[in-house]
Amino acid sequence: MNKVLLVGSPNSGKSSLFNRLTGLSQKVANFPGITVDVTSGSLLALPDVELVDFPGTYSLQAISAEEEVAVEYFRRALADPEVRHVLCVVDATRLEKSLYFTLQVIRDAQHHGKLITVLANMADIIDRNNLTLDADALAAEIGAPVLMVSAKSGSGIESIIDRLRDALVREEVSGGRWSETPDALLRGTAHQLAHQHGPRGDVLIQSQTRLDRFFLSGFTGGVAFFGIMLLLFQSIFTWSAPVMDAVEALVGAVGSVVVPLIENTVIADFVADALFGGIGAFLVFVPQIFVLTFIIGLLEDSGYLARAALICHRPLRLFGMTGKSFIPMLSGVACAIPAIYAARSVDSQRQRLMTYLAIPLMPCSARLPVYALLIATFIPDETMFGGLLGWQGVAMFSIYFLGMLMGLIVTGITHRISRVVADDLPFVLELPPYRLPGLLPILRNAEKRCRHFVTKAGKVILSVTIVVWILGYFPNYGADLATSWLGTIGHFIEPVFEPIGLDWRYGVAIISSFLAREVFVGTLGTIFGIEDAEDNMAPLVDQIQASGLPIGSGVALLVFFAIALQCVSTLAILSRETRSWKIPLRMAAAYLVLAYMSALGVFYLVEWLV
Amino acid sequence: MNASAITKTLWSLQAGDAVRVIGFDDSLPERYRVRLEEFGFHPGENVECLMTPGLGAPKLYRVSNTVFSLDDDIASCVLVQMAVSPGAAL
Numbered sequence: 001m002n003k004v005l006l007v008g009s010p011n012s013g014k015s016s017l018f019n020r021l022t023g024l025s026q027k028v029a030n031f032p033g034i035t036v037d038v039t040s041g042s043l044l045a046l047p048d049v050e051l052v053d054f055p056g057t058y059s060l061q062a063i064s065a066e067e068e069v070a071v072e073y074f075r076r077a078l079a080d081p082e083v084r085h086v087l088c089v090v091d092a093t094r095l096e097k098s099l100y101f102t103l104q105v106i107r108d109a110q111h112h113g114k115l116i117t118v119l120a121n122m123a124d125i126i127d128r129n130n131l132t133l134d135a136d137a138l139a140a141e142i143g144a145p146v147l148m149v150s151a152k153s154g155s156g157i158e159s160i161i162d163r164l165r166d167a168l169v170r171e172e173v174s175g176g177r178w179s180e181t182p183d184a185l186l187r188g189t190a191h192q193l194a195h196q197h198g199p200r201g202d203v204l205i206q207s208q209t210r211l212d213r214f215f216l217s218g219f220t221g222g223v224a225f226f227g228i229m230l231l232l233f234q235s236i237f238t239w240s241a242p243v244m245d246a247v248e249a250l251v252g253a254v255g256s257v258v259v260p261l262i263e264n265t266v267i268a269d270f271v272a273d274a275l276f277g278g279i280g281a282f283l284v285f286v287p288q289i290f291v292l293t294f295i296i297g298l299l300e301d302s303g304y305l306a307r308a309a310l311i312c313h314r315p316l317r318l319f320g321m322t323g324k325s326f327i328p329m330l331s332g333v334a335c336a337i338p339a340i341y342a343a344r345s346v347d348s349q350r351q352r353l354m355t356y357l358a359i360p361l362m363p364c365s366a367r368l369p370v371y372a373l374l375i376a377t378f379i380p381d382e383t384m385f386g387g388l389l390g391w392q393g394v395a396m397f398s399i400y401f402l403g404m405l406m407g408l409i410v411t412g413i414t415h416r417i418s419r420v421v422a423d424d425l426p427f428v429l430e431l432p433p434y435r436l437p438g439l440l441p442i443l444r445n446a447e448k449r450c451r452h453f454v455t456k457a458g459k460v461i462l463s464v465t466i467v468v469w470i471l472g473y474f475p476n477y478g479a480d481l482a483t484s485w486l487g488t489i490g491h492f493i494e495p496v497f498e499p500i501g502l503d504w505r506y507g508v509a510i511i512s513s514f515l516a517r518e519v520f521v522g523t524l525g526t527i528f529g530i531e532d533a534e535d536n537m538a539p540l541v542d543q544i545q546a547s548g549l550p551i552g553s554g555v556a557l558l559v560f561f562a563i564a565l566q567c568v569s570t571l572a573i574l575s576r577e578t579r580s581w582k583i584p585l586r587m588a589a590a591y592l593v594l595a596y597m598s599a600l601g602v603f604y605l606v607e608w609l610v
Numbered sequence: 611m612n613a614s615a616i617t618k619t620l621w622s623l624q625a626g627d628a629v630r631v632i633g634f635d636d637s638l639p640e641r642y643r644v645r646l647e648e649f650g651f652h653p654g655e656n657v658e659c660l661m662t663p664g665l666g667a668p669k670l671y672r673v674s675n676t677v678f679s680l681d682d683d684i685a686s687c688v689l690v691q692m693a694v695s696p697g698a699a700l
Contacts, residue, residue, distance in 0.1 A: 058645065058648045058649065059644075059645070059648045061641075061644055061645075061648075063641040063642065063644070063645050093675060094674065094675045094676045095675075096650050096673075096674040096675070096676070097649070097650065097674075097675075097676050100648055101648070183644075187647060187648070187652075191650075191652055191655075194674065195674075198674075198675075199675070202675070204675060205672060205675060205677065208677060209660055209661070209677075212660070212661060212663075212670065212677075213661065216661065216663035216664065216665075216667060216670075217661075217663065217664045218664025218665060219664070221663065221664050221665060222664065222665060225665075310663060310667045310668065310679050311663070311665050311667050313667060313668060313681065314665075314666040314667065314668075315666075317681070323667075426642055426680075426681060426683055426684040427668060427679070427680070427681035427683075427684070428645070428646070428649065428678055428679070428680050428681070428684060429668075429678065429679045430649075430676060430677070430678055431670065431677040431678065431679060
C-alpha cells in the first residue's frame with residue numbers, strides 16, 4: 001500500500017488537515033503538540049493510499065526522549081519503499097516558525113529520494129486579514145511545491161489530492177539541492193526566506209495581545225481563570241451527575257430484567273453482581289469522561305488552555321510540575337481517570353510522570369461516600385462560632401485539603417530526590433492565537449476517548465471485579481462474607497490493620513474498595529447486615545459507633561483513604577498511558593505504604609490526644 | 611545622534627521593550643540554544659516583550675508573528691541589546 005507521511009510543526013493545523021483528508025477524528029486542538037501518537041488512515045479521495053500523521057515537532061534535532069522517538073520513527077519511515085510522498089504542513093500566518101523544520105524535512109526526503117509538498121495551512125486567515133504569502137516564489141526558493149490550503153474551510157484540499165495523484169506515479173529521484181545541507185545553514189536560510197516571503201503586518205498579533213491583556217492580567221485574568229475553572233469543575237461534578245445516575249439506573253434496569261430469567265442461582269448471582277456490577281462500575285465514568293474531554297477540548301481549541309497553563313506554571317514548578325499539569329490535577333478532584341487522560345498535554349515525560357504521581361492524591365468524588373460515612377461516625381455534629389462553622393464541615397475540608405497537600409508534597413519530594421536536570425524541558429510555551437472552537441472535532445474526540453476507556457480499561461476493571469466477586473462468593477455461595485475466601489483473607493491480614501485498631505471487617509472492606517473506593521461503604525453495610533448502606537448511611541453509622549471502634553481508628557481510616565491508591569480503574573488507565581504496569585504498581589505500593597504509615601501515626605496521635 | 615547600547619537578558623525586559631538578540635549565556639545547554647533559535651530567537655532577530663502577565667506568570671515575547679512565554683531560567687540566558695538615547699538612565 002502506498003503511504004504518504006504528514007508532518008509539521010506544533011499547532012500548524014496538521015491534525016485538522018489529517019481529519020479533512022481521511023475523514024477520521026484525530027484529536028485537534030489549538031495547543032502546541034497535541035498529536036501524541038502516530039496515527040494513520042486511508043485518504044478519502046484515494047482509498048488505496050495511507051496517510052500517516054506524525055507528532056508535531058519544531059525540528060528534526062530532538063531535545064527530548066519523546067522527540068527522539070518521533071524523529072527516529074520519521075527517518076525510518078522515509079526509508080520505507082511504501083512511503084511515496086511527504087506532506088509538510090506549515091502555518092502560513094507564522095512562516096518563520098515552520099520553515100526551518102520544513103527545510104530539514106525537504107533535505108531528509110531528498111536524501112531518500114522522496115517527493116515532498118509543502119502545505120501552507122490557514123490560508124483563510126491570510127485572506128481574511130489581507131495578508132500575503134508568495135507561495136510561488138517560496139516554492140521556487142525551496143525547490144518544492146507550496147500549496148495554499150485551509151483545513152478549516154476545506155479550500156485547497158482538491159489541489160492536495162491532484163498533487164498526490166501526480167506524485168504517486170512518479171519515480172523516486174535521489175539527491176537534491178538540500179540533500180547534504182547542514183542544519184546551521186538551513187536555519188539561516190529559513191530565517192531569510194520567512195522574512196522575504198512570509199506575511200507582513202501585525203494584525204493578528206494585535207488582536208491576540210488585546211485578549212491576552214484581559215486573560216493574563218492580574219485582576220481580570222484571575223477572575224476569568226477562577227470562573228472558567230469553576231465551570232470546568234461544575235461540568236465534571238454537577239452536569240455529569242444526572243447522566244451518571246441514568247447510566248447506573250439503566251445498567252441496574254437491564255440487570256433486573258435479565259437476572260430473573262436465569263434459573264441457576266450461582267450464575268444469576270454472578271450475572272447480577274459481577275457482570276452487571278462490573279460493567280456498571282466502569283460505564284458510570286463514561287459521562288464524566290465525555291463532559292470533561294469536551295470542555296477541555298473547547299478550552300484547548302479556543303487557545304485558553306495555553307493561558308491557563310501559563311498562570312499556573314510558577315506555583316507548580318516548585319513541585320516539579322509545569323503549568324500544563326494544572327488541568328489534569330483539577331480534573332483529578334472529580335475523577336482520576338479523565339485526569340490521567342488530560343495529562344497527555346504535559347509534553348515533558350518527567351513532568352507528566354510527576355503529574356501522574358499527584359493525580360491519585362487529589363480528593364476524587366469516589367472518596368466522598370467514605371469520608372461522609374467516617375465523618376458522620378466519628379466527628380460530632382456540632383457547630384462553633386455561633387453556628388457559622390460545623391466540625392463535620394471542617395473535617396471534610398481538612399481531609400480534602402490533606403489530599404491536595406499530599407499530592408504537592410509527594411511530587412515536591414520526588415522531584416528533589418530524583419532530580420535529573422537533563423530530563424527537565426525548560427518552560428517555553430508558544431501561545432496560539434485565540435479562535436472559535438470547532439464543535440464537531442471536539443465532540444468526535446470526546447466520543448473517541450470514551451470508546452478508548454470502555455474498550456481498554458473496561459476489560460481490566462471487569463476482570464478484577466469478577467475475581468473479587470469469586471473471592472467474596474465462594475466457598476459458601478454468598479451466604480456469609482465472613483467465611484468466604486475474601487473473609488478468610490480479611491482474617492489473615494487482620495494483624496496488619498490491628499495496630500490501627502481495625503478488625504477483619506474493615507480489612508475486607510478495604511480490600512473490596514480496590515474495585516472503587518465507594519465500595520468500602522457497601523461492603524461494611526453487607527458485613528454489618530444493612531442493605532443499601534450507600535443510600536442510607538445512618539444505620540451503618542449507628543452500628544459502627546455501637547461496635548466501639550475508637551476515634552483514632554476512624555481518623556486513621558480517613559487519612560488512609562486520602563492517600564492510598566486503591567482504585568483498579570486508575571491503575572488500568574495509568575498502565576495504558578505509561579504503556580507499563582511497573583509505574584502504576586510501584587505507585588500503588590508506595591501510596592499504600594505511605595497511607596498505612598500515616599494512618600498509624602495519626603491513630604497514635606489521636607489516641608494520645610483524646 | 612549617537613546611540614549607545616546596553617546588554618540585558620530577555621528576562622529583565624519590561625512590557626513594551628523592543629530589543630535585538632545578540633547571543634546566549636554560556637550556561638545554556640546547546641540543545642536549548644538550538645531550540646530557541648528554531649523558535650526564532652536568532653542573534654540579530656528583533657524581539658519585543660509584550661507583557662508581564664499578572665499572577666506571577668512568565669513574560670510574553672513576540673518574535674516575528676509568534677508569541678512565546680519563556681520562564682526565567684531560560685529567558686535569563688538570552689542576551690539582548692536595547693538601543694538607548696545618550697544620557698538615558700542605565
